[in-house]
Amino acid sequence: MDLFTPLLNAIPVVLTFPNLLAMVGGVLAGIIVGSLPGLTATMSIAVLLPLTFAMDPLVALGMMAGIYNGAMYGGAIPAILLRIPGTPAAIVTTFDGYPLAQQGKAGYALQVALLSSAFGGMMSALAMMVLAPPLSLVTLAFGPPEVFWVGIFGMAAVSVFLGDDLPKGTLAALIGLFVGMIGLDPVMSTDRFIFGALELESGIDIVVLMVGLYAIPPCIEMAEETFRKVKTGQKLEFAPFLQTLREIPRFLKVWSWAYFYGIFVGLLPGASGSFVSFLAYERAKKMSKDPETFGKGNPEGVAASEFGNNADNAAALIPTVTLGIPGSSVAAVIMGGLLVHGLQPGPDLFRNSGDIIYGFMIQMFLTSLILIPLGGSFATNLFAQVLRIPRPLLVGLILCLSIVGAYCVQNSIFDVWLMFGFGLLGYVMSKTGLPLAPVALGVILGPLIESNLRLSLLLDVRNENILFTRPICMVLISLLVVTTVFPPLWKRFSSRRKKQQNTD
Amino acid sequence: MKTIHNDVVLGTSVAVFAALGCWRAMGFSADSRVFPLLVLVPTTVIGLLIAVRGQMRLWRERDNPRFFVNPIRFFQIVVIMGLALFGLQYLGFLTTSAITIPVISFLLGFRKPLPVFATTGLFLVIIYIVFIQILSRPLPMEIWTWFGN
Numbered sequence: 062m063d064l065f066t067p068l069l070n071a072i073p074v075v076l077t078f079p080n081l082l083a084m085v086g087g088v089l090a091g092i093i094v095g096s097l098p099g100l101t102a103t104m105s106i107a108v109l110l111p112l113t114f115a116m117d118p119l120v121a122l123g124m125m126a127g128i129y130n131g132a133m134y135g136g137a138i139p140a141i142l143l144r145i146p147g148t149p150a151a152i153v154t155t156f157d158g159y160p161l162a163q164q165g166k167a168g169y170a171l172q173v174a175l176l177s178s179a180f181g182g183m184m185s186a187l188a189m190m191v192l193a194p195p196l197s198l199v200t201l202a203f204g205p206p207e208v209f210w211v212g213i214f215g216m217a218a219v220s221v222f223l224g225d226d227l228p229k230g231t232l233a234a235l236i237g238l239f240v241g242m243i244g245l246d247p248v249m250s251t252d253r254f255i256f257g258a259l260e261l262e263s264g265i266d267i268v269v270l271m272v273g274l275y276a277i278p279p280c281i282e283m284a285e286e287t288f289r290k291v292k293t294g295q296k297l298e299f300a301p302f303l304q305t306l307r308e309i310p311r312f313l314k315v316w317s318w319a320y321f322y323g324i325f326v327g328l329l330p331g332a333s334g335s336f337v338s339f340l341a342y343e344r345a346k347k348m349s350k351d352p353e354t355f356g357k358g359n360p361e362g363v364a365a366s367e368f369g370n371n372a373d374n375a376a377a378l379i380p381t382v383t384l385g386i387p388g389s390s391v392a393a394v395i396m397g398g399l400l401v402h403g404l405q406p407g408p409d410l411f412r413n414s415g416d417i418i419y420g421f422m423i424q425m426f427l428t429s430l431i432l433i434p435l436g437g438s439f440a441t442n443l444f445a446q447v448l449r450i451p452r453p454l455l456v457g458l459i460l461c462l463s464i465v466g467a468y469c470v471q472n473s474i475f476d477v478w479l480m481f482g483f484g485l486l487g488y489v490m491s492k493t494g495l496p497l498a499p500v501a502l503g504v505i506l507g508p509l510i511e512s513n514l515r516l517s518l519l520l521d522v523r524n525e526n527i528l529f530t531r532p533i534c535m536v537l538i539s540l541l542v543v544t545t546v547f548p549p550l551w552k553r554f555s556s557r558r559k560k561q562q563n564t565d
Numbered sequence: 566m567k568t569i570h571n572d573v574v575l576g577t578s579v580a581v582f583a584a585l586g587c588w589r590a591m592g593f594s595a596d597s598r599v600f601p602l603l604v605l606v607p608t609t610v611i612g613l614l615i616a617v618r619g620q621m622r623l624w625r626e627r628d629n630p631r632f633f634v635n636p637i638r639f640f641q642i643v644v645i646m647g648l649a650l651f652g653l654q655y656l657g658f659l660t661t662s663a664i665t666i667p668v669i670s671f672l673l674g675f676r677k678p679l680p681v682f683a684t685t686g687l688f689l690v691i692i693y694i695v696f697i698q699i700l701s702r703p704l705p706m707e708i709w710t711w712f713g714n
Contacts, residue, residue: 115700228611228618232579235608239586242601251597254589277646284642284673285634453673454684457666460646465658465692469702474654481650485643492632493575511600 067411068190071419074119075427080420083120084428087127088435094128095135097455102132103390104279107271108462110398111469118402119420125398126424127431129391130182133371134432137174138441141167141363150370153338157355157362164358168441172305173312175436177364180316181323181371182429188324189375190422197383197408205516206528210537212510215386217545218329219499222336226494227549233495237503238510240265247512260475267397269467269476270483270504275390276463277484278491280456302437312364318344319365323372328379329544341369375425382406382418385509390498393505570629572619580612638673645669657707659689 074080094105106128113121136151141158154174161170203211216238220230243254244264255261319341326337345365346355355362377389385406387393396406404410410418467480487497514528521527528534583605590601623629633639645668652661666685675681696702 111702112695112700114702228615232608232611232615235604235611236579238604239583239601239608242604246593246597249594249597251594253593253597253601254586281639281642282634284669285638451670451675451680453670453675454666454681456642456673457669458684458688460649460669461658461662461665461688461692464649464653464662465696465704468653468658468704469696469700472703474650474705477650477653481646484646489575493571495575507604514600515596 067194067415067419068423071416071423074416075123075420075423079117079120080123080424083116083124084127084424085431085435087124087129088131088428088431089127090124091128091131091133092135092138092432092436093131095132096138097135097450101275101279101391102129103271103394104275105132106391106394106398107268107275108459108466110268110271110394110401111466113398114401114469118399118404118414119417119424121398121402122395122417122421123424123428125395126421127428129374129395130178130371130425130428130432131435133182133374134175134178134367134436136370137178137363137367138171141170141174150338150373151366153342153366153369154363156342156366157357157359158366160356160358161360161363166358169305170360170363171441172302173308173360173363174367175432175441176305176309177312177316177319177367178371179429179432179436181319181368182374182432183426184320185323185327185372185375186422186426186429189379189425190419192324192328193379193383193418193422194411196379197411200384201408202533204531205513205520206531207533207537209510209513209517209528210534210541211384211386212506212513214537214541214544215380215384215506216499216502216510217541219496219502221545221548222329229493229495230499233490233497234499234503236495237500238507239503240270240500241504241507242511247508248515258475260473264508265479265504266470266476267393267501267504268401268470269480271394271397271501272463272466273480273483274487274490274497274500275394276459276466277481278487280459280463281484281488282491283452284456286452308360312361312368314348315341315345315361315365316368318348319369320372323369324376327373327376337373338366338369341365371429374429375422378425382410382421383408385505387502387505390501393498393501396505570619570623571632572622573616576612576614576616576619578612580609580616583608583612641672642669645672653705655708657710658704659693660707660709662689662692 090109091102091105095102106125109124109128113124116124133150137154137158140151140154141162144155144159158170158174161167216234220234221227222230239254241264243261245252245262252262319337322340322344323337326340342355342362342365345361346352349355349359349361351359373389377387377392378395380386381392381396382399383406385396387396399406399410404414404417463480463484464477467477468474470476489495490497490500517528529538586605587602587609590598590605592598593601645665649661649665652664656664663685666688667681670676670681692704696704
């Protein structure tokens with residue numbers, strides 16, 4: 062298929078003033094939010110999504126792309142300066158970033174993180190441009206039984222890969238499917254679980270759910286932990302940027318492996334950036350001539366971690382835009398954004414809204430590129446000061462922003478109460494070790510799974526068991542078995558082996 | 566030491582609610598009940614499994630992670646959130662925010678009036694410009710506009 066023509070056609074649309082402004086604004090907002098520990102890219106996109114309602118879809122997507130890429134880099138700032146990962150994906154960055162900061166090389170570590178994040182994001186966007194369009198054509202061969210299994214595969218993969226506990230991951234996914242069921246039945250339009258509340262007939266809005274699940278629990282947790290003081294506001298010593306640029310060849314080998322992991326793991330629903338950065342870090346350590354320096358301030362550790370967690374950014378969006386299966390919680394919110402703007406993921410998105418989807422891929426590339434000037438020495442020094450915002454003040458601001466975000470979805474106070482309820486649910490879930498992403502995915506995929514299951518049963522007039530006998534279905538079922546059965550078995554096997562080694 | 570494991574409370578509550586959901590789903594038409602039952606029956610089973618496993622962990626390992634870091638702060642913040650949502654209907658968004666942000670800040674220990682009120686003011690101005698002036702989103706009506714009418 063012709064890949065370049067639609068991309069070239071989308072370039073002029075992307076390079077308009079409102080688009081560029083949205084991308085720059087998004088990157089800045091993303092870096093600020095990402096640099097605040099406890100606030101994730103998912104939360105910032107969810108809270109700021111209502112701002113985009115009145116925008117042109119491409120401008121809205123540009124802002125989301127900017128927040129996403131900006132937040133993934135922003136997470137490295139407190140990880141390096143304070144050993145507190147700003148986002149979950151930056152956990153591995155603390156291993157070598159903080160020791161570098163202690164050696165007085167915080168500025169240098171941030172520059173390595175910045176370059177790795179920017180190049181990781183750009184390479185990931187290129188992979189999306191190459192892989193997403195042909196994959197969207199494959200989905201043309203999918204009928205209701207195949208879509209049903211793709212949905213089940215997405216749910217199962219998220220339950221297995223997210224969190225350490227399979228029953229809890231599965232329970233979170235089932236809770237999501239239940240929440241997705243509230244409202245009118247997609248085929249017969251019978252009302253289900255609305256308990257007389259007419260506002261629930263149209264179902265639970267994904268934005269309300271995401272704002273509640275992702276914005277309220279960190280607020281409550283921050284309020285609970287305000288007695289813990291955070292050391293802030295140090296002045297950073299930066300090496301000349303050109304000097305760090307000259308070090309790029311040193312990182313190329315580490316980046317290549319991080320890229321490989323980022324793309325392939327990113328394609329799997331549920332496998333997150335933190336997993337990729339961990340794999341990339343371990344590989345960099347194995348390849349290094351002096352592995353003993355890892356964990357003590359080796360810049361290659363920072364490069365592997367940051368490149369890895371950004372290489373996963375656009376890759377996680379590939380199943381989202383082609384199959385409608387979000388690969389991560391951020392992808393689920395971005396999918397919510399696509400749906401809000403009337404864009405249905407799948408092959409039709411590439412056919413009917415080519416300018417928008419190809420434009421979005423270019424935006425993913427450009428927002429990674431503009432990270433370099435925006436996250437440069439002066440800006441990073443400035444962003445490091447964001448950590449000075451007192452937590453008690455931040456709690457109130459996020460709470461009020463969440464209220465306005467949930468209200469603006471349908472101008473309904475009922476939605477604000479719902480958001481609050483989901484916030485408490487999210488708090489209980491995070492305290493009891495239930496992952497949040499399967500809930501969001503369940504709400505998105507539930508109606509899709511149910512309607513395709515029922516359509517498949519209606520199509521199966523001759524009792525041929527089309528759900529199990531069609532070739533693509535059989536492939537998907539095999540994939541489902543492989544991804545859900547083997548990882549837990551492998552985990553059990555390796556933990557048993559570790560225990561044995563310890564006792565020996 | 567707590568005598569009930571978090572997972573026991575979680576699993577039992579989920580199992581009870583899911584079982585009630587199954588009972589409710591039985592009242593739906595034949596087609597509409599299939600998917601709810603496919604979801605809620607395993608939910609009940611997994612809820613029970615998590616509860617049993619939690620109890621066994623408590624017996625075997627005496628492992629029981631703490632639920633609240635600071636229960637008083639939790640209840641304070643939840644009550645304020647509830648009051649803020651209640652106030653939203655009667656006071657309007659801007660008035661409610663103008664009260665909520667300083668109250669939370671003072672309650673959680675940050676009591677410097679100048680930064681608190683300056684940040685609150687700046688936040689309200691940004692919300693007013695972005696949501697009301699630029700995006701024309703109708704926010705809940707302010708109490709002072711009622712007086713004006």
